[in-house]
Amino acid sequence: MLGRAREELDRVIGHDRRLCESDLAKLPYLRAICKEVLRKHPAMPLIPRVATKDSQVDGYDIPRGTRLIVNTWAIGRDPQAWEDPLKFMPERFLGDGKGAVISYWGNDFELIPFGGGRRICAGMRLAAVVVEYILGTLVHAFDWKLPEVGAAEGAQMMNMEESFGLTLKKAVPLTAIARPRLSPSAYV
């Protein structure tokens, strides 16, 4: 996966400069990775709401004033919505399958990391660009490796468990070593 992302970045950008915002539209695999991250690890896992009128959802009566929590974390891992939901598979957003037309702008309810409706994230356009830009730059401009440690400690380093809160964080922070891989002039 890292190799495929790097191959795409090298093909579009080369080694003599760093990624620019205008490159992002030409990097579909990078975009698919970011979507997959936001599906499986949404930064805001629980979205609060209050019912403004009596309603019925999926056979449940919801009286006006009820406090509701939309669990985007669970939606992203729902086997009724996603094939093999626990697998990190950016390819699900590429090609001509169902996933290729799913976006996170609030209309496809299986992928709502920025929420939806009137209170949808006010910064989502900025956030979507920044996430792609930062991840793309880190992958394109550096080779990454884990510190050399014993197997048990090594397994902990790639630990993807999450600690729940208002925002979702990695339970075990990642430590990795970066080595530049572009022409020296690209870093100036």
Ligand code: HEM
């Ligand atoms: C990956 C980054 C981000 C994620 C995943 C994210 C996610 C969310 C979510 C899920 C909500 C609740 C939406 C709802 O209730 O339907 C929200 C609200 C909000 N976000 Fe973001 N957000 C991100 C970045 C940002 C940034 C960069 C800004 C500002 C520059 C921002 C500003 C806001 C504001 C102002 C609200 C409240 C909107 C309202 O209640 O009307 N967010 N965000």
